[in-house]
Amino acid sequence: MxxxxxxxxxxxxxxxxxxxxxxxxxxxxxxxxxxxxxxxxxxxxxxxxxxLVDGDRRGRPDIAHLCLLLALDAPLNREGLLRVYLHTRQNKVISVDPSTRLPRVLNRFEGLLEHLFLTGEAPPGKPLLRLEEATLADLVRRLQPKRTITFSDRGQRKPLAEVFAGLSKADNACILVGGFPSGDFLSDVSSISDEQVCIDPELLTAPTVVSRAIYAYEEALGITRSRLGR
Incomplete structure (x- = not known):
C-alpha cells in the first residue's frame, strides 16, 4: 500500500x-x-x-487539484493500493476516498473545497473528502508506514527506479510531495522521513513528481505487468 x-x-x-x-x-x-x-x-x-506573509507561494489550489487528479486516475488507485491525503500550511488534513471523482475544472474544485472547509465533509450527502486538524507528523504517525520517503531537491540524488526497492504490496509505505510552487517545506520533514530523495537535477513540479513516483511504485511491484496480463 x-x-x-x-x-x-x-x-x-x-x-x-x-x-x-x-x-x-x-x-x-x-x-x-x-x-x-x-x-x-x-x-x-x-x-x-x-x-501576506509568504504571499509569493500561497493561494495555489491548482497544484493540489492537478496532483489529486493524477493520483486518483492512476492504475495504482484502481487496484486499491493507493491512499491520498492533502496536508495544508495551516495543519489541516484532507482525507480523500479512493473512489472520489473530482471536478476537472478548477473553479468547481474550489467550490468543493469551500464546502469542505465550512462543514468538514464534501460533497453533501455522500462525503468523499473529510477535513480534520492534524500536523504532518501526526498524520504520518497515524499511518504507521514501514518507510517514509520525502521527495525534495535537497535530498540525496537517487534513480527513481531504486526508490521503492525492497517494498512489497503488504508493506505500508508513505511518500511526501510538496504541494507548493517554490521554496522548501514548512513542516520539519527531516524528523519524520526515513530518507529524502532527489530524482532529477532540475526542479520538477509537484504533479510531475506525483505521477512519476506512482508509476515507479507500480513498476517496482509489478502492477503494470500484472494488469496487462489479465
Whole structure:
C-alpha cells in the first residue's frame, strides 16, 4: 500500500487580513459567499496577497487539484493500493476516498473545497473528502508506514527506479510531495522521513513528481505487468 501525502499544500480560505480587499469582496459576491469562506487563489487575488506573509507561494489550489487528479486516475488507485491525503500550511488534513471523482475544472474544485472547509465533509450527502486538524507528523504517525520517503531537491540524488526497492504490496509505505510552487517545506520533514530523495537535477513540479513516483511504485511491484496480463 502506498500512502501519498501532498504536504504543506497552499490550499486555504482567504485570511482575515486581506478579506476586505475589493478584489476579494468582488469575487466573494460572485460566488455567493463571505470573503473568508472562499478559497485563496493567487491567479485571482494576487493584488490582495501582496501584504501576506509568504504571499509569493500561497493561494495555489491548482497544484493540489492537478496532483489529486493524477493520483486518483492512476492504475495504482484502481487496484486499491493507493491512499491520498492533502496536508495544508495551516495543519489541516484532507482525507480523500479512493473512489472520489473530482471536478476537472478548477473553479468547481474550489467550490468543493469551500464546502469542505465550512462543514468538514464534501460533497453533501455522500462525503468523499473529510477535513480534520492534524500536523504532518501526526498524520504520518497515524499511518504507521514501514518507510517514509520525502521527495525534495535537497535530498540525496537517487534513480527513481531504486526508490521503492525492497517494498512489497503488504508493506505500508508513505511518500511526501510538496504541494507548493517554490521554496522548501514548512513542516520539519527531516524528523519524520526515513530518507529524502532527489530524482532529477532540475526542479520538477509537484504533479510531475506525483505521477512519476506512482508509476515507479507500480513498476517496482509489478502492477503494470500484472494488469496487462489479465
Amino acid at each position: 502506498l500512502n501519498l501525502i501532498i504536504a504543506d499544500a497552499e490550499v486555504e480560505t482567504v485570511p482575515a487580513e486581506v478579506a476586505g480587499h475589493r478584489v476579494i469582496r468582488w469575487h466573494a459576491r460572485q460566488r455567493g459567499r463571505r470573503p473568508v469562506e472562499i478559497i485563496l487563489n493567487s491567479g485571482l487575488h494576487h493584488a490582495a496577497m501582496r501584504k
